[in-house]
């Protein structure tokens with residue numbers, strides 16, 4: 714049996730387990746689990762939740778390493794307005810928003826699509842926005858070893874909107890800077906270039 718087959722079987726086993734637990738949760742919440750519209754819901758919810766947390770099984774640095782190209786370009790590269798959807802680890806409710814990411818190459822550039830890809834890898838886990846920001850920052854810094862890297866995330870948290878404090882318009886901004894972006898001039902140039910995209 715290949716390791717891949719083993720992984721598939723493991724996933725089916727986990728899915729069955731999650732499905733059974735959802736069925737019991739839905740019943741506890743007061744629903745009729747045999748009702749037509751609901752009967753397949755435990756399976757749908759299990760698949761959805763497993764998709765939304767599928768980032769645990771993915772090595773983000775391997776994604777970056779797969780598309781690093783030698784290039785003598787020493788200016789800032791910015792990929793901005795990367796939409797992201799994650800789950801808050803406290804309430805299992807979504808938080809969603811945008812990431813703006815910049816790096817200054819140090820002999821290697823990276824395939825542009827790989828930056829949103831690693832955002833997704835870290836977003837598809839139970840997260841807090843601060844750790845999500847750091848995960849992305851450190852992954853780029855340690856894998857690409859650029860002259861500098863910057864990450865800014867702006868997000869709205871459903872756990873603050875639908876329940877709890879119930880604030881509909883607040884957004885949370887987190888950021889991280891390494892290397893040349895720790896220098897005020899470079900950091901300000903980046904912040905200026907994304908300023909129209911910040912709320």
Ligand SMILES: Nc1nc2c(ncn2[C@@H]2O[C@H](COP(=O)(O)OP(=O)(O)OP(=O)(O)O)[C@@H](O)[C@H]2O)c(=O)[nH]1
Nearest residue numbers: 801802803808840841842843870872873876877878
């Ligand atoms: N720092 C941080 N806090 C978060 C994030 N997502 C949710 N939270 C907060 O996590 C906290 C959990 O606080 P608790 O007091 O344990 O939970 P709670 O009683 O449900 O809190 P309320 O949301 O205030 O009703 C809340 O203040 C949430 O707003 C995040 O990404 N970062």
Ligand SMILES: [Zn+2]
Nearest residue numbers: 801803804872
């Ligand atoms: Zn929350």
